[in-house]
Amino acid sequence: MFTRALSWLKKEFREHAWGLIAAALVGVICVLPQLWFMVSLGSGYHGLHFFATPNEEAYLAIMQEIVDGHPLAASVPFFEYKNALPLLPPTIPFLYVAASLLLHLSLVNTLIISKFFLPAILFFLVYLFLCQLLNAQSDRLGKFTAIAGAGLVTLGFDLVDYRSIWKILTGQFSIGGFLIWTRPVNPISGLILLYIFLLSLWALISKKSRFSILPAALSLALMMASYFFSWSLALTIAGLLGLRALVKRDWWLLKCLISTVFLGLFFSLPYWIMVWRAAKLPWYAEASARIGFFATHAPHLNKFLLAVSVFFALASIVHYFRKSKEEHLPEWWWFCVALLLSCFVVYNQQVITGHEIWYYHYVFFTIPLAYTVAVLTFWHLVKIRALFKWIVVVIVGLASLALGCYTQISAYKTGFNFFAGLQKDATVFDYFRSNGAKDCVVLINESEVLWSELVPAFTQCNTYISTERFVIAPPDRFYHNYLVLLRLRGVPADHIEGYLQEHLSEARSFLNFHLQSTLGFPDREFDETLHRLPADYKAFVKKDFFVELNRYRLDYILSVGPLDSGVAKSLSVIKKVFEQNGVSIYILSK
Numbered sequence: 273m274f275t276r277a278l279s280w281l282k283k284e285f286r287e288h289a290w291g292l293i294a295a296a297l298v299g300v301i302c303v304l305p306q307l308w309f310m311v312s313l314g315s316g317y318h319g320l321h322f323f324a325t326p327n328e329e330a331y332l333a334i335m336q337e338i339v340d341g342h343p344l345a346a347s348v349p350f351f352e353y354k355n356a357l358p359l360l361p362p363t364i365p366f367l368y369v370a371a372s373l374l375l376h377l378s379l380v381n382t383l384i385i386s387k388f389f390l391p392a393i394l395f396f397l398v399y400l401f402l403c404q405l406l407n408a409q410s411d412r413l414g415k416f417t418a419i420a421g422a423g424l425v426t427l428g429f430d431l432v433d434y435r436s437i438w439k440i441l442t443g444q445f446s447i448g449g450f451l452i453w454t455r456p457v458n459p460i461s462g463l464i465l466l467y468i469f470l471l472s473l474w475a476l477i478s479k480k481s482r483f484s485i486l487p488a489a490l491s492l493a494l495m496m497a498s499y500f501f502s503w504s505l506a507l508t509i510a511g512l513l514g515l516r517a518l519v520k521r522d523w524w525l526l527k528c529l530i531s532t533v534f535l536g537l538f539f540s541l542p543y544w545i546m547v548w549r550a551a552k553l554p555w556y557a558e559a560s561a562r563i564g565f566f567a568t569h570a571p572h573l574n575k576f577l578l579a580v581s582v583f584f585a586l587a588s589i590v591h592y593f594r595k596s597k598e599e600h601l602p603e604w605w606w607f608c609v610a611l612l613l614s615c616f617v618v619y620n621q622q623v624i625t626g627h628e629i630w631y632y633h634y635v636f637f638t639i640p641l642a643y644t645v646a647v648l649t650f651w652h653l654v655k656i657r658a659l660f661k662w663i664v665v666v667i668v669g670l671a672s673l674a675l676g677c678y679t680q681i682s683a684y685k686t687g688f689n690f691f692a693g694l695q696k697d698a699t700v701f702d703y704f705r706s707n708g709a710k711d712c713v714v715l716i717n718e719s720e721v722l723w724s725e726l727v728p729a730f731t732q733c734n735t736y737i738s739t740e741r742f743v744i745a746p747p748d749r750f751y752h753n754y755l756v757l758l759r760l761r762g763v764p765a766d767h768i769e770g771y772l773q774e775h776l777s778e779a780r781s782f783l784n785f786h787l788q789s790t791l792g793f794p795d796r797e798f799d800e801t802l803h804r805l806p807a808d809y810k811a812f813v814k815k816d817f818f819v820e821l822n823r824y825r826l827d828y829i830l831s832v833g834p835l836d837s838g839v840a841k842s843l844s845v846i847k848k849v850f851e852q853n854g855v856s857i858y859i860l861s862k
Contacts, residue, residue, distance in 0.1 A: 291399040294419045298426050299392030302454045305684040306384045318698035324687045325455035333728035334365045335379050340732050349738030351713050351825045357550035359559050363498040364461045390460045391453040397467040398422040405604045420669040421647035425640040427676025432576040447682040459636035462502030465491040469506050476528050492536030497543035501633045508614040555744050562741040564630025564787040572619045580642040587653035608645045703850050704731040717760045717831040739781045754782040755812045762836030765810045817842040829858040
């Protein structure tokens with residue numbers, strides 16, 4: 273048994289050696305800036321890694337919450353809601369923490385290691401999926417076509433942004449963030465699970481493999497319990513394939529697809545029970561609007577998806593008139609139809625349902641699927657000589673590699689000084705880790721939102737004020753927070769109207785608002801809140817500041833630069849316990 277398994281592994285390794293080498297190369301490209309940053313700083317590196325992807329510090333803070341004994345991570349920033357139900361359960365962050373504990377590594381080092389393995393795994397899954405549908409496992413050109421397609425997904429994701437590509441080529445633009453697949457948790461985990469799901473569905477269709485139901489159901493369950501955008505797309509794909517099976521009267525496949533969905537629902541049942549309970553909380557609907565849940569019937573159009581669909585349709589029409597009448601359309605073609613239609617459905621289901629959730633995140637999945645369809649269409653339906661196909665494959669592969677390398681290098685150069693300079697502030701986090709009690713709360717006086725994100729990520733402490741929206745908290749908490757912040761900054765009461773006009777985006781960040789308002793949609797609640805804020809602030813500054821602060825738990829005040837003299841006078845009970853590099857920490861005497 274063992275000998276047979278080993279023989280099979282050797283055979284598979286030889287067959288996909290180039291794919292494995294390319295996957296390892298992708299992993300190295302993704303993780304190398306992190307390693308180079310640590311090496312270049314040497315003894316100057318103090319554990320604050322190069323987190324130049326969106327929300328990376330927020331994901332790290334969620335992992336820290338789990339380590340601190342709050343497995344549901346219901347409230348990362350605020351102490352008061354720790355034991356409530358979460359708006360979004362931390363399924364994938366929990367896996368990071370498990371890996372950290374199992375490998376005896378810090379959360380940061382676990383996160384860095386994941387930047388090699390997860391993009392490499394994603395590359396190899398896309399490669400395997402393309403190899404299966406290209407039906408060219410023994411064809412060298414087919415394998416390199418699959419490698420080029422996987423490279424498009426992982427390294428060349430942003431090639432669709434032609435405006436930015438042109439600016440890069442003309443020297444007008446440099447990239448400030450690393451490849452999106454180096455971002456922890458999502459969307460990388462969602463896309464990995466989606467391609468496992470697709471590979472399993474293809475095995476059901478092409479090999480009649482009943483054993484594929486289990487990995488399909490498990491991947492669907494993990495998607496359901498972690499990322500709406502991946503599982504909603506996966507469920508739509510399964511539904512469309514099931515509809516075709518129904519039309520064909522392929523009852524075996526239809527039963528397998530139904531079984532997959534029901535098993536996925538069963539395995540993710542704890543998540544659905546938690547969501548059902550959370551939905552009964554009084555501020556759940558308001559919190560959902562903060563993360564992008566919105567009522568609208570407006571349709572959306574993705575230009576790249578439309579372009580690929582036109583390419584697929586034209587190539588299919590030409591192929592249809594070329595083929596014989598007895599020749600049926602192959603299964604890969606129908607699978608591509610399901611992928612494309614599913615992408616259009618998830619973008620526009622709100623036309624019928626009247627509700628959508630921040631559809632911009634779908635691009636993390638629709639672009640890879642569109643790339644996949646484009647590669648399959650090129651391979652099966654574009655009839656050109658093998659030499660020209662080799663040329664296209666090499667050009668696409670090199671373009672993806674070049675963009676991937678440029679993205680990593682550009683982001684490294686852009687952010688190096690900032691993240692290198694950030695190392696000097698490690699002593700601040702060391703202070704809180706050594707002296708702060710579990711779940712201590714820090715009020716942060718800063719001009720830019722940075723420390724309020726870093727403190728929960730690198731310490732066991734919480735923040736008094738935060739722009740974090742993933743918490744089921746009452747609007748009054750956010751409103752009170754902003755009043756406190758304005759007073760902490762020493763904003764004069766008679767200048768409040770002018771301050772708000774100049775800092776409208778800041779007000780949107782700190783106050784309770786609907787996320788779609790950033791796209792220009794009206795937000796009546798925010799407008800009403802902003803209208804009454806000046807009068808409320810003028811009344812607020814007349815109150816005892818210390819009493820107002822103690823409406824919620826507070827242990828420390830961290831100030832970047834000196835505290836406003838009026839604020840310091842009103843808080844005579846505070847005592848400075850730390851000062852370094854312009855950062856001061858005060859402790860409150862209760």
